[in-house]
Amino acid sequence: MRVVILSSSLYSETACAMAVRMAKLGQIPAGALALSTLNRGTLVRKLGQLGVGEVARYARAKLIPHSGNGQALNPSLEPWLKLEGGMFRSLREVAAFYEFPVAVCDDQNSSDSIARLKEWSPDLIIFAGGNVLRRQLLAVPRLGVLNVHLGLLPEVRGMSSPEWSLLNRIPIGITIHYMDAGIDTGPVLQKSEFPDVAQCESLIDLRSRLVAFGAERVGSVVEGLIRGTMFATPQSAPDPDPDPDKDRQFFVMHEWLQARAAERLVATRRVAVAGPVHM
Amino acid sequence: MSCIWLRLFEMTDDLRYLNAALKMNEMLKQLIVIRGRRDIDGGVSGSYPIWGRYQPLRYISWGCKFSADALLLEHRLTRSFDASTPGALSCAS
Numbered sequence: 001m002r003v004v005i006l007s008s009s010l011y012s013e014t015a016c017a018m019a020v021r022m023a024k025l026g027q028i029p030a031g032a033l034a035l036s037t038l039n040r041g042t043l044v045r046k047l048g049q050l051g052v053g054e055v056a057r058y059a060r061a062k063l064i065p066h067s068g069n070g071q072a073l074n075p076s077l078e079p080w081l082k083l084e085g086g087m088f089r090s091l092r093e094v095a096a097f098y099e100f101p102v103a104v105c106d107d108q109n110s111s112d113s114i115a116r117l118k119e120w121s122p123d124l125i126i127f128a129g130g131n132v133l134r135r136q137l138l139a140v141p142r143l144g145v146l147n148v149h150l151g152l153l154p155e156v157r158g159m160s161s162p163e164w165s166l167l168n169r170i171p172i173g174i175t176i177h178y179m180d181a182g183i184d185t186g187p188v189l190q191k192s193e194f195p196d197v198a199q200c201e202s203l204i205d206l207r208s209r210l211v212a213f214g215a216e217r218v219g220s221v222v223e224g225l226i227r228g229t230m231f232a233t234p235q236s237a238p239d240p241d242p243d244p245d246k247d248r249q250f251f252v253m254h255e256w257l258q259a260r261a262a263e264r265l266v267a268t269r270r271v272a273v274a275g276p277v278h279m
Numbered sequence: 280m281s282c283i284w285l286r287l288f289e290m291t292d293d294l295r296y297l298n299a300a301l302k303m304n305e306m307l308k309q310l311i312v313i314r315g316r317r318d319i320d321g322g323v324s325g326s327y328p329i330w331g332r333y334q335p336l337r338y339i340s341w342g343c344k345f346s347a348d349a350l351l352l353e354h355r356l357t358r359s360f361d362a363s364t365p366g367a368l369s370c371a372s
Contacts, residue, residue, distance in 0.1 A: 167294055254301040256357065257294065260364070 008129030
């Protein structure tokens with residue numbers, strides 16, 4: 001199967017882990033298309049998400065060799081990123097090791113990007129970050145574009161999914177689905193509840209572990225697709241009167257609510273450590 | 280808008296309304312003049328930027344009124360949200 005990786009940056013650890021995961025399955029990617037790291041939009045987005053200090057630490061760890069103590073920013077991805085005598089720090093390094101092409105673009109939906117993707121004639125594209133994908137790009141791969149959503153669909157669509165799951169007392173997990181023109185509305189291949197929520201120390205830790213859990217699960221989904229044992233099921237039949245509690249889109253969570261979600265995570269951890277209370 | 284979203288949160292318990300209102304109030308607080316000339320301190324302009332189409336180049340009294348309403352409602356609802364989830368709060372201390 002010809003697999004292509006889409007990435008938000010050359011330095012995305014998630015994209016590197018996905019590429020390594022595919023290579024270890026024997027499916028060395030046919031190519032990887034990353035957004036330019038010095039793209040103004042990417043920088044602004046990262047500054048907004050992480051803050052100046054974290055972006056500076058990220059840039060130092062990625063751009064200056066051996067400055068990051070050989071540690072990944074997401075420690076849960078280290079099993080995929082570790083290399084004898086070092087660590088993969090960029091998609092270029094993964095590509096050089098497994099010998100596949102990497103291209104950089106400013107917009108994954110541009111005609112140049114789509115032409116490049118068509119050259120690689122992928123059966124499957126794995127989305128590990130980047131632009132909102134347009135129909136023209138979604139139509140390129142034979143099977144579709146896979147996305148790992150950090151929430152259970154269709155209950156939690158959109159952004160900040162682990163946090164919204166915590167606040168709304170929805171089980172935490174991941175959904176691997178084909179992307180379509182909607183926001184997390186495509187047919188579902190696999191839904192998995194995350195078993196280690198109680199071991200997570202913070203929301204960042206939870207997200208990091210979920211990303212690694214997703215990278216692991218993507219491998220099993222691709223294996224299933226190759227064997228022909230994995231099938232996608234639509235999230236729901238078109239419903240003229242959808243249940244608003246079952247099909248909700250969420251947006252980036254405000255810090256005040258994030259703090260409450262973090263408290264709920266800590267409470268979950270405490271219950272797990274202390275065990276059930278017997279009165 | 281913020282007051283409407285907060286009232287909708289109060290009626291439905293849907294946290295997405297609270298989320299939207301918190302973000303809007305955050306922006307609103309950044310737009311209230313606090314270090315300007317004394318006669319516009321605390322003022323809220325009709326539009327942002329101030330030369331926008333609604334009440335251009337004006338600080339409007341009802342802007343302050345609705346801002347204060349939204350901030351007071353946010354204060355009341357966030358306090359009652361915290362009070363209604365004591366288990367989560369006790370774990371934060």
